[in-house]
């Protein structure tokens with residue numbers, strides 16, 4: 001299966017490279033020599049990426065990513081964790097690896113160290129739609145810029161997809177993600193199909209124009225992007241009105257703040273003022289939200305919120321708030337902070353009592369593994385986290 005290559009040989013190359021990089025002193029190189037080092041290391045990187053692509057396809061094909069009790073939910077998630085990559089990048093790499101397995105010319109170019117991971121992705125993505133495009137794109141990659149390759153790959157892909165086909169694929173590609181960046185700003189990445197955009201953007205534009213007009217009246221002059229951001233919030237407020245969506249179901253956000261910080265007006269080191277699952281917010285902004293019907297504020301006043309107990313079937317709102325204050329899935333190494341579900345660690349039927357310590361916040365995936373797939377809770381460790389034990393394993 002390995003074509004005569006042993007894992008120990010690759011490890012030997014890595015150990016050699018490890019020594020070279022450790023001892024490498026770029027500051028003694030002149031600029032031209034430094035450029036040549038960049039070239040050589042780039043070649044090493046391309047070959048390493050090629051090896052990863054070939055092996056990753058097999059990890060995916062054999063289902064081996066699910067072994068080892070790590071609770072990964074896909075090849076990409078396993079890979080992201082092991083390679084220290086963002087999940088999006090790992091998804092792309094896995095997708096490319098499975099496509100390359102059916103593209104011999106791309107695989108040959110990859111093995112010869114001629115393609116970067118990004119070039120391989122562009123070629124595989126288009127050639128999976130139109131195999132006739134493969135040779136042209138591999139050839140193009142050898143002499144054209146990356147931008148030219150990407151544009152041509154997109155053209156070939158679009159031409160290969162019929163209109164109906166394209167619409168179906170676009171529908172699968174739609175999605176929205178949110179994350180907090182290094183500035184503490186909330187980022188949103190939204191992919192809409194063109195017909196969804198046709199319904200959404202005119203409304204957004206209307207609200208953006210309103211924000212523009214308002215800014216002019218107030219003598220403000222900001223970027224159109226800033227008005228568009230304000231417009232999104234104005235849209236949400238316009239829909240919510242008194243805090244209830246049509247149909248009556250409430251929308252909820254949660255802010256956790258120390259009472260001392262709230263009284264003082266700002267946080268000192270070690271104090272909390274955060275939007276749950278999002279990140280720090282200043283106390284003045286939190287106070288403004290106090291009057292907002294859609295935001296719950298949990299004020300910590302020296303009371304250990306974990307002592308709250310309630311003898312009902314489900315965790316009540318205060319308990320949920322206390323659990324949310326722990327911010328993330330309790331499974332060790334998971335780190336998911338959004339959409340947490342409240343899990344009863346000791347089944348209700350046995351205990352007839354719901355205390356905070358018997359509830360564990362889990363992400364949807366880990367909750368699903370436990371409730372539907374026979375995984376069991378391991379003991380909670382000193383770090384407040386626990387492992388999830390696969391079916392058929394000892395505790």
Ligand SMILES: [Zn+2]
Pocket residue numbers: 329330331334335336362363364365366
């Ligand atoms: Zn989890």
